[in-house]
Amino acid sequence: MPCGTVSDIQAYAVHDGPGIRTLVFLKGCPLACDWCCNPETQGFGSDLRYEAWRCLRCLGCVGACPSRAIEEAFGVPRVRRDACATCASFACVDACAGGALAKVGREMTAEAVVAEVARDADFFRNSGGGVTFSGGEPFAQPEFLLAMLELLRDRGIPAAVETCGHARPEDLAASEPLVDAFLFDLKLMDPARHAALTGRDNALILSNLRWLASRAPGKVVIRHAIIPGLNDDPATHAALADLMLELEVRRLELEPYHPLGEPKYAALGRTRRCAPDPRALDEGRMGDLVAYFRGRGLCCEVA
C-alpha cells in the first residue's frame, strides 16, 4: 500500500475548487520558489518548526535532544540547524511544554488519507465539492498520489490537483482520467528567470501543459501568482496571455501575493531570499490586471 508524507489536511476549503472541499497538502516540491508561502512543504521528509511566540522558556528541549542540537542562548532555546538531524524521535517536540516545537510532515498510507477525507463525503455531495491535492507538489510523490486518486474515484468523490507542472509526463497521463480539475501554476514565462527564481527552468512544465491542454482542456485552470517586484511586469502578462490563447485554455485565476508565509521561514531556521511588498497589490492594481486579461479574451478571476 503506497504511503507518503503529508504536511496538512484542511477541511472547509472554499478557494481551491468548487463547493466545500478538503485540501490535502503533500510535502516535498521539485521547485524552490523564492516567494513560497508554504516553505514547510518544500522539503521532503519531516521538518522541525519552532514558533518563538509559543515558547515558555522551560528549556526542556535542550536536554531532550539526542544530537545536542538545541542550545540555550540568553534564556531562550536556539536550534542549531546544522546539527539537527531531524531525527526520527523528535524528542524535543515531546518535551516542549508550550507547543513551540512541532514536527511538520507525517507519514500516512493512501488509504488512511482517503478514509480521513471521505468523512466529509456528504458535504462534498451537497455542495458540488471534493478533495484538492496541493502542497508542495503532489506529483513529487506520484505513486502515493495515484493511489489516493484511484481510491477517491472508487468512492465517487471528485478530485482536483494543484500542480506546478514539473512532473513526469507518464504520471500526469496516468492521473488525468482520475482528476476533474487541474489547477496549473504558471509563475514566470521566461526560462532564464524561471530557473533563477525557482531553481528549475520551465521546459518540462510547458510541455506538460501543452499535453494536458490538448488532452483535456476543460479540466485546466491556470493559476498565476502575482509577486510584486518579481513577475508583475507587462512582458510576463503578455506572454502568459499569448500562451493561454494559443493553447485555447481560457480560465485564469490570479493570486495576489500575501505575507502570511513570512514568519514560517524563521520558524524553519531559514532566511528568505526576497521581500515582495504586498501593499503594491491593492484592489486597484488587481482590478487593472483582471481587466487586462479579460481584454485579451480570457476568463479571469482573483482567487
Added chain:
Amino acid sequence: MVAADVIAFTPREVKVQPSSPRTAFLKDRYLRAPLMVDVEYIRLLTESHRRTDGMEVLERRAEDHAYALERLTPVIHPQDEICGNKTRFIRGAIPYANYAAGPFLKGIRQQEQDAQQKHIDQGHGGGIEQSLALAQQGDHRVFSGKFLISDRDFEAFRGVCEYWEDKCFMEQGDRLWKEHFDEAAFIEKGWTVGLYTAPHEPCPEGRLILDFEMALSKGYRAILADLEQRMAAFRPASLQEASRLHFWRAARRSLQGALAFAESYAKEAERLAELETSPDRKAKLQLMARTCRRVPAEPPRTFREAIQAFWFTYLLGHIEGSHLGYSPGRLDQLLHPFYAADRTTSYAEAVELFEELFVKMTQIEYVASLSWQGLGHGNLYQNLILGGVDEHGTPADNETSLAILDAQIHVQMTQPTLSVWYDDGLSEGFLLKAAECVKTGVGYPAFFNQKTYVEHERKTSSLPLPVIRKHAAIGGCTEPTLQGMSYGVVQAGFVNHGKIMDLVMSDGVDPLTGVRLFEPTHPETYDDVQRSFRDKMHASVRNWQRYWNYVMLAHRHTVPLVFCSVFVQDCVGRGQCMDDGGAVLNSSPTTLSSGMVNVANSMAAVRKLCAEDRACTLDELRAAVTANWVGHDLLRRKAMQAPKWGNDDDTVDSLFLDLFRDYCGWVRGQDNYLGKPYDPSMLAISTPVPFGKACAAFPDGRKAFEPLADGVTSPFPGTDTRGPTAVIRSSSKVDHTEIRGGLLNLKFHPSALKGERGSRNLLALIKTYFERPGFHVQFNVVDSEMLRDARRRPEAYRDLVVRVAGFSAYWVEMSEALQDQVIWRTEHSL
C-alpha cells in the same frame, strides 16, 4: 487569500441601511436613548392590589392587571405608526416587584443580591453609557447597574417593593422550600459555589407563544361573547369545577382591560392628530386611531390592522408577566394571508412596517436581579421563526417570510432573534436571502431542523403529526415548543456541569470557596472519577428540580398569567389557567445544563494521562489543577493534546454521548410541577462566562476562571482543529430528538462565505448537518480584527451587532468578558 484581508480587517459583505428615512430615524432614536425604569405599571398594579384583598386569586390578578392597563399613559412617539409601548420611554423596563421584590430591595439598600452577582459583568457602552451619564446630571439616579430612574419614581418604587416584600412570588416560594425541602442547605451551597444560576424568580416566565391566530381570527369581542356564553351555560357541581367560573370571570376582566388599553391609544392618536400641522402625519394619526378602535376588538381587515392586532396582543401578554423568552412565533404564517389579500400594501411598505416592529420589540428592556440581567445580557429572546413546513408537510415559506428577512437585513436590531425552520424543500430564493442575512454579521437567522423537533415532540407528547408540524415554533433562545397551546417553560435556571467537575477533582469540596457539598469518596482511578461525576451530577440535578417544584407552588397564588392563558389552548375551553393545567402541552418545563463539553474533554484527558499513557497519577493531576497548572507546563500541554470534542474523534465524542444520555434519562426521572416528567434541555445563553469564573482549572487544560465552552455542542475555543465540518460531524452524533433544545455556534471569517458561492456553501453545510441529523446551528460571521478594532474605538461601532448564544447583542453594550469570549471563539477561515 486576498491581500486586502491581511492589511486591514474584512468589512462585512452585506451592509445595508434602514429602508426609509422614517425607520432610520426610529433606529437612530433607539441607539441614542438611555435605559429607563418605568414604575407606572407596577405602581398601578400595587394600588389595585391594596384594594382587592379578599378577591379570588385569578380574579384579583385580572382585576389588578386590568386596573393598571386602564390607567397607563399611552405614548405615541414621533413618527411611530404602530401603537403600543410597554413603558413610556423609548428603552424602558418594568420592575416586577410582584415577582421578586427582594433583589430590588437589596439593591436599594446596597446589599449583595445573590452569590452569583460577583461573577456577572455587564457592559458599559451605548445606551448604558447614556444612563450612567444622565444620572450625574440631577434628579435621576442609576438603578440595577445600568438603568436610570427619576428620584421621585425611586421613592415610590421603594414603597412598592416594601409592599411586595412578603407577598411576592419569590418570597412566598422561599417560605416553602427553605423550611420544608430537606436539601435546602445544598441549594444554598450550590449558589455559593456557582453550581447553579442565581434564583430565577425575578424573570421566570417565558418560552411562551400565544395563539395569535385565534386572537386575530376572532377578535376580543367575539372571545368575550364566547366567555359570556360559557358562563351562562355553566352549572357548577364540584368545588373543582366551580373554579372554572373564576377563570372565565378573570379572563373577561383581563380582556376588558386590554380593550381599554387599545382605546386609550385611539384617543391619544386622535389628540395628536388634532395638534398635528403636517397633513401627511395628521392623516397617519387618524388612521392609527381608527385602527386602534378596530383591533384587537374585531378581526383585522388589512395588513396594517393585522400587524397592529398582533402587536397589541403580544404587548399585552408581555406586560402581564416578567418574561425572558416570550416569543412571537411563526409570524410569517400568521400575517401572510393579510398581506396577500391586501392590495393597498406594497412589499416595500410591508418591509418598512416590519422594520418598525423590530425596533419596537428591541425597545423592550427587562430589569431583574443583576445576575439575571447579566445572563440575558439585555436580550429578551423574542424568537421569530420563518419557513418550515405546514401541517401537511409542505414547505411554508412565503413573500412575508422574505419581507421579514429583508426588514432585518436593513434595520439590524437585536430583536427579534430571527430563526428559520429548515426543510430541504424551502425555496431557493428564501434560503439565499437567509444566507444573505447571516452574512450581514448580525448572527441570525439561526437554523433549526423541524424534523428533529417533530420527532422529539411525538416521543414526548404523542400529539398528532399535523398539529405538531403546524404549531412547531421556538420559544426563547433555542427551546422548541408548540405555539399557542403550551405552558411557557418556567424552570429553575442552569446547572453548571463544570462545577461538578471541580467537585469531582477535589473530592466533594469546592476548590475555590472551601465549601463542602459532598462527602469524600477518595477516587483513585479513571473509573472512580466517572462514577463520582455521575453520582454528583445526579444529586445536583435532582435537588435542583425538587427545589423548583417547591418554588412553583407559590406561582399559582401570586403571579398566575390570566391574560396569557386566554390565548393558550385550551385554557378557555377547559376553564383553567395555565397553572391549573389548562394548556394542551404541559411537558415543556425543562431542566437546563451548561458545560458538558468541558466535562467530556476533562474525562478524556484523565483517561489518556492517567489510565492510558500513565503520564501522571490522578493525585499528580489533581495537584496540577489545584495549582492552576502553574509549575506544570508540560503536563498541561499533554492535557491540552488529549482528545477534544469537536474533531470527530470517537474516543472523546463517545464520552460526551455517555454523559448526554445519562443526563437525559436522569432528568426525565423527576416530574415537574404540572405532573409531567421534566424535559431535558441544554442551553447556555451567557452562562459560560460567569460559570467559568466560578470554576477552577480542569483536567482538559483549561485554566481557572476561563469561560466554559459555549452553546451545547460547540467545542471549547481553540480545540477544534479539524474545521467546521468536523465540528458538525461531532455534533451530529448527538441524538437531538432526546432533548428540547441544542445549540451549536460556528464562527466564520467573512472571506470563507464570500459571494453567492459562499452562500451556497453555507446552505450546503446546513443541509448536510441536518441530514445527519442535527438540530440547531447559528453563525457568527465576523473578522476578529474588526472586533478588536471595535474594542479600541467603540464610538465607531455603535450599531455593531454580534451573535452571542441564542441571541445577538450590541457589541458596545456587552461586558468585556463576553466580548473576549466572542473574539476567542474559533474562527474558521482559509
